[in-house]
Amino acid sequence: GAGVSQSPSNKVTEKGKDVELRCDPISGHTALYWYRQSLGQGLEFLIYFQGNSAPDKSGLPSDRFSAERTGGSVSTLTIQRTQQEDSAVYLCASTRGPDRAQYFGPGTRLLVL
Amino acid sequence: GIQVEQSPPDLILQEGANSTLRCNFSDSVNNLQWFHQNPWGQLINLFYIPSGTKQNGRLSATTVATERYSLLYISSSQTTDSGVYFCAALGNTPLVFGKGTRLSVIA
Numbered sequence: 001g002a003g004v005s006q007s008p009s010n011k012v013t014e015k016g017k018d019v020e021l022r023c024d025p026i027s028g029h030t031a032l033y034w035y036r037q038s039l040g041q042g043l044e045f046l047i048y049f050q051g052n053s054a055p056d057k058s059g060l061p062s063d064r065f066s067a068e069r070t071g072g073s074v075s076t077l078t079i080q081r082t083q084q085e086d087s088a089v090y091l092c093a094s095t096r097g098p099d100r101a102q103y104f105g106p107g108t109r110l111l112v113l
Numbered sequence: 114g115i116q117v118e119q120s121p122p123d124l125i126l127q128e129g130a131n132s133t134l135r136c137n138f139s140d141s142v143n144n145l146q147w148f149h150q151n152p153w154g155q156l157i158n159l160f161y162i163p164s165g166t167k168q169n170g171r172l173s174a175t176t177v178a179t180e181r182y183s184l185l186y187i188s189s190s191q192t193t194d195s196g197v198y199f200c201a202a203l204g205n206t207p208l209v210f211g212k213g214t215r216l217s218v219i220a
Contacts, residue, residue, distance in 0.1 A: 033207060037154075042199065043210040056207065089154060093208075099143045101161035102201075102208060107154055 002026075004094050004105035012111045013082055021077045021108045025094030032075050033093045033102065034067055043091065049075065050097075082112045115140045115204045119211035126190050126218045134185040134214045136200030144203035145176050147185050150213070151196045159185070159198075190218045 005024045013019050025032050034046040045059040049069045060066070064082075069075040079086055089109050093102040116139040126132055138145070147159040160167050160174040162183065167174055171190075176183040187194055197213040 035210075042212045043201075043208075045207045045209070048207045059207070091156065093156075099163075099203065101144075101146060101158060103158060104148075104156040109154075 004092055004103055006090075006092050006105040006108050008108055009106065010109045010111075012113065014113055015084060016081055018078065018080045019082055019110065021079075021090050021110070023075045023077070023092030023094075023105060025073060025075070025092070026103060029094035029096055029103075030072070031095045031097060031100075032069055033095075034075070034077050035091045035093065037089045037091060037107075039088070046077070046090075079110075082110075084112050086110060087112045115142065115202050115209045117200055117202050117209050117211040119198075119200050119214050121214060122212065123215045124217070126216065128190060128192060128218055128220050130190050130218075131186070131188045132190060132216070134187070134198055134200075134216075136183040136185070136202075136211055138181050138183075138200075138202045140181070140204050141178065142181075142202040142204050144201075144208070145178075145183050146201045146208070147174055147183070148199045148201065149194075149196050150199060156199070187216075190216075192218045192220055194218050 032049045035043040048056040064080045067077045089107040091107045093104045095102045118137045148156045162176045164178045173186045199213045201208045201210045
């Protein structure tokens, strides 16, 4: 597509439920990033995929968070047993390579009640 | 890892005024980007500028990599320039964002 897309746009869930967030990167972009932005804050790096290499998971805040990227394209971020502190905007970005400009999707706004 | 600091944290401008936003980073970088986050939360690329100067309309940016800072210039500001401006730097770790400068342009 023309840009990075994310779904759903908004997600409201109950504490303890699992959620899946999806990211479709720009076609041809080999690198994909997930970030989290809490209200009024900057962006916090979560995880990074580059081609077929093992992902950099150093930013994941707990083992309740996981992500995968199938076929080098679409990525899914899964949060298990959601907590209220997981409420944030989850942003995905893609790029042609690790030193190239990153392009962001519109984000998924997650609210955990 | 790299530390990124932005200043000022908040800025209020009268429409038509000029401004300079600053980004300092703690180590050498391979990538330096400026973004504008609009009131709807969308992050919009402004500049990819690891070094040198670039201009795009009323906006321009300069990165002096040897002195570890970057500047974003906004001239003749408009109300639509309001939002948060983020600087982000990439060294040997994924992109590190500053806390942003919140700009409010009033008519």
